[in-house]
Amino acid sequence: MIDILLDATVRAGTPILFATLGALISERAGIINLGIEGLMLIGALAGFSAAHGCGSLSVGLLAAFVAAMAAGAIHALICVQLRGNQIVSGLALTMFGIGITALFGRGMVGLTIDGFSRIAIPGLSRLPLVGKAFFDQDALIYLSFLLVAVIWLFFYRTRWGLNLRTAGENPAAADTCGVPVERYRFLAVSVGSGIVGLGGAYLSMAYTPMWIENMSAGRGWIAVALVIFACWSSPRAMLGAYLFGGITALQLRMQAMGTEISAHILQMLPYIGTILVLVVSTLRLQKGAGQQPESLGLPYDREDRK
Amino acid sequence: MSLPRFRTERRELNAPLLRFLAPLLSVLVALFVAGFLLLAAGVDPAAAYLEIFRESVGSIYGLSETLVKATPLIFAGLGVSLAFRMQIWNIGAEGQIYIGAMAASGVALFSGIENHLLMLTCMLVAAFICGGLWAGVAGLLRVRWQVNEVIVTLLMNYIAILWTDYLLFGAWKDPKGFNFPLSAQFSDAARLGDYFNTRLHSGFFLALFCALLLYLLMERTVWGFEIKAIGSNPQAAQYAGMKTGPAIVLVLFLSGALAALAGFSEVAGLQHRLIHGISPGYGYTAIIIAWLARRSALGVVVVSFLMGILLVGGDSLQLTWQLPIAFIYAFQGLILFFLLAADFFLQYRIRRVAGGDA
Numbered sequence: 001m002i003d004i005l006l007d008a009t010v011r012a013g014t015p016i017l018f019a020t021l022g023a024l025i026s027e028r029a030g031i032i033n034l035g036i037e038g039l040m041l042i043g044a045l046a047g048f049s050a051a052h053g054c055g056s057l058s059v060g061l062l063a064a065f066v067a068a069m070a071a072g073a074i075h076a077l078i079c080v081q082l083r084g085n086q087i088v089s090g091l092a093l094t095m096f097g098i099g100i101t102a103l104f105g106r107g108m109v110g111l112t113i114d115g116f117s118r119i120a121i122p123g124l125s126r127l128p129l130v131g132k133a134f135f136d137q138d139a140l141i142y143l144s145f146l147l148v149a150v151i152w153l154f155f156y157r158t159r160w161g162l163n164l165r166t167a168g169e170n171p172a173a174a175d176t177c178g179v180p181v182e183r184y185r186f187l188a189v190s191v192g193s194g195i196v197g198l199g200g201a202y203l204s205m206a207y208t209p210m211w212i213e214n215m216s217a218g219r220g221w222i223a224v225a226l227v228i229f230a231c232w233s234s235p236r237a238m239l240g241a242y243l244f245g246g247i248t249a250l251q252l253r254m255q256a257m258g259t260e261i262s263a264h265i266l267q268m269l270p271y272i273g274t275i276l277v278l279v280v281s282t283l284r285l286q287k288g289a290g291q292q293p294e295s296l297g298l299p300y301d302r303e304d305r306k
Numbered sequence: 307m308s309l310p311r312f313r314t315e316r317r318e319l320n321a322p323l324l325r326f327l328a329p330l331l332s333v334l335v336a337l338f339v340a341g342f343l344l345l346a347a348g349v350d351p352a353a354a355y356l357e358i359f360r361e362s363v364g365s366i367y368g369l370s371e372t373l374v375k376a377t378p379l380i381f382a383g384l385g386v387s388l389a390f391r392m393q394i395w396n397i398g399a400e401g402q403i404y405i406g407a408m409a410a411s412g413v414a415l416f417s418g419i420e421n422h423l424l425m426l427t428c429m430l431v432a433a434f435i436c437g438g439l440w441a442g443v444a445g446l447l448r449v450r451w452q453v454n455e456v457i458v459t460l461l462m463n464y465i466a467i468l469w470t471d472y473l474l475f476g477a478w479k480d481p482k483g484f485n486f487p488l489s490a491q492f493s494d495a496a497r498l499g500d501y502f503n504t505r506l507h508s509g510f511f512l513a514l515f516c517a518l519l520l521y522l523l524m525e526r527t528v529w530g531f532e533i534k535a536i537g538s539n540p541q542a543a544q545y546a547g548m549k550t551g552p553a554i555v556l557v558l559f560l561s562g563a564l565a566a567l568a569g570f571s572e573v574a575g576l577q578h579r580l581i582h583g584i585s586p587g588y589g590y591t592a593i594i595i596a597w598l599a600r601r602s603a604l605g606v607v608v609v610s611f612l613m614g615i616l617l618v619g620g621d622s623l624q625l626t627w628q629l630p631i632a633f634i635y636a637f638q639g640l641i642l643f644f645l646l647a648a649d650f651f652l653q654y655r656i657r658r659v660a661g662g663d664a
Contacts, residue, residue: 087395095639098636
């Protein structure tokens with residue numbers, strides 16, 4: 001029972017994990033990205049239609065990444081080069097994503113593909129409790145594990161990662177040291193958006209393997225809140241994403257077992273949970289448990305350098 | 307290497323006319339770009355645009371439908387723009403509309419009041435207070451613990467919509483409704499009057515009245531001055547002795563209350579019952595409206611009318627071309643992108659710098 005629930009937790013948490021990681025990279029560079037919800041949909045549709053058209057899941061995955069990256073580049077251009085309002089631009093990106101996927105997804109409704117299937121890792125997958133949940137999963141879930149590690153190593157063990165973090169903390173100082181702030185910020189938002197797209201692809205190519213209009217259903221917004229819970233660190237993002245995967249899995253399980261509680265009330269749980277978690281993590285931040293990137297949300301203009 | 311390099315420079319440009327033309331220009335450019343999207347989706351953009359125009363403003367009936375759509379948009383747009391004035395982001399107008407619709411419907415269905423005026427007043431007040439409290443939660447969290455109000459107001463949308471569905475699929479479901487998620491019909495006492503044999507109802511005039519009231523409040527009272535002062539420089543406002551905390555909570559309360567009036571006006575004026583999906587995204591469109599209107603209350607009325615045209619046209623495109631109505635969002639997203647870009651060029655000029663380091 002617990003191993004089944006844990007397995008469902010990881011599967012429900014993975015799209016949120018990709019989305020949180022993508023949002024986190026962008027915020028590390030100082031740019032808020034409220035377009036996550038729209039980017040997930042763009043990734044989901046691009047991935048699904050490419051996989052359906054070419055009959056190849058890898059092509060689908062690539063398409064999801066590239067399409068979401070291209071859409072994210074619009075947000076990057078507006079926030080970084082044009083110094084526009086990051087909140088408004090992010091909302092615009094979400095609306096754009098919802099709209100354009102509804103338009104181009106018309107022909108995809110009702111089609112199916114053979115989604116990613118499970119690959120058991122010999123030995124490890126037999127471990128009690130955690131074996132099935134972590135070592136008998138599809139390739140995308142393994143990719144998410146890898147990303148968590150790679151992103152952490154990138155931020156804390158490479159010069160580029162340091163530069164990127166500095167661009168988000170103190171762009172003027174970074175600029176003085178010769179770090180091309182605009183380039184770092186632009187790339188962080190774009191590549192981060194591509195990773196968010198993979199989260200969308202997980203929904204349409206592994207979780208439900210099909211395209212449904214507006215299928216991200218608020219997961220993008222949960223991811224935006226989880227970045228704060230995660231204190232902008234990728235391993236903690238994993239924890240947060242599985243926390244929400246757990247709530248979703250539990251909620252679905254209760255519905256399947258035919259509980260007295262209304263499905264509508266159960267579906268509220270992830271959103272209520274997110275607000276609670278947001279309040280608690282904001283309080284923790286104020287008590288000094290980590291800090292948000294100092295220049296988060298502020299456009300950088302070299303002319304304003306003091 | 308002497309590749310041409312470009313540098314951006316701030317410019318001192320004080321052109322209020324341009325500032326108000328920029329939104330219009332963004333709409334036009336967005337129309338142009340959206341045309342290519344339509345083309346790619348197999349729809350002839352010229353025919354589609356002509357149809358939008360004809361259906362929305364081409365006849366008296368079309369015009370009345372446009373005003374019907376503009377009504378909830380004005381209420382919600384006013385709410386969002388009031389919060390924007392203070393640099394507070396109320397992304398929760400959608401949920402606040404649902405809360406307002408629920409509160410007004412609760413009164414209409416269960417209070418048993420028979421007096422027309424009293425019934426409508428109670429419905430309006432219930433919507434106003436419940437919507438205000440709903441948004442006020444985000445305000446309290448923001449002031450007390452600095453919790454990000456963007457995320458809280460947004461997530462509360464999902465909760466409000468699920469709550470409405472919980473009632474409509476359960477306790478409030480009309481026994482005579484063939485199992486559709488609808489409440490019972492309101493009594494005549496709970497209905498706003500409509501005019502000229504169209505669906506235009508007095509909610510529209512109430513919306514205009516609210517816009518005027520908000521305009522006077524912002525431009526002619528000390529309170530309005532304080533809101534604007536806090537919005538443009540919270541620290542300076544605090545030094546000047548203004549209490550920012552209570553002001554934020556109050557502004558979010560009023561912002562949510564105004565948006566909730568959209569819910570009241572939809573159930574009392576248009577549907578005469580609570581239905582599933584009472585707002586198909588008016589609260590999100592309201593964000594665009596507030597930004598395009600440059601946060602001015604009277605601007606909200608004008609932009610709401612424009613968006614009403616788009617929604618009426620969108621409905622018609624859905625019928626004739628099977629275009630999903632959500633396509634309107636793509637268009638609205640584009641408008642915002644172009645307006646943000648236009649604002650950059652109002653503030654900066656790009657200069658070519660001869661080779662070497664910029």
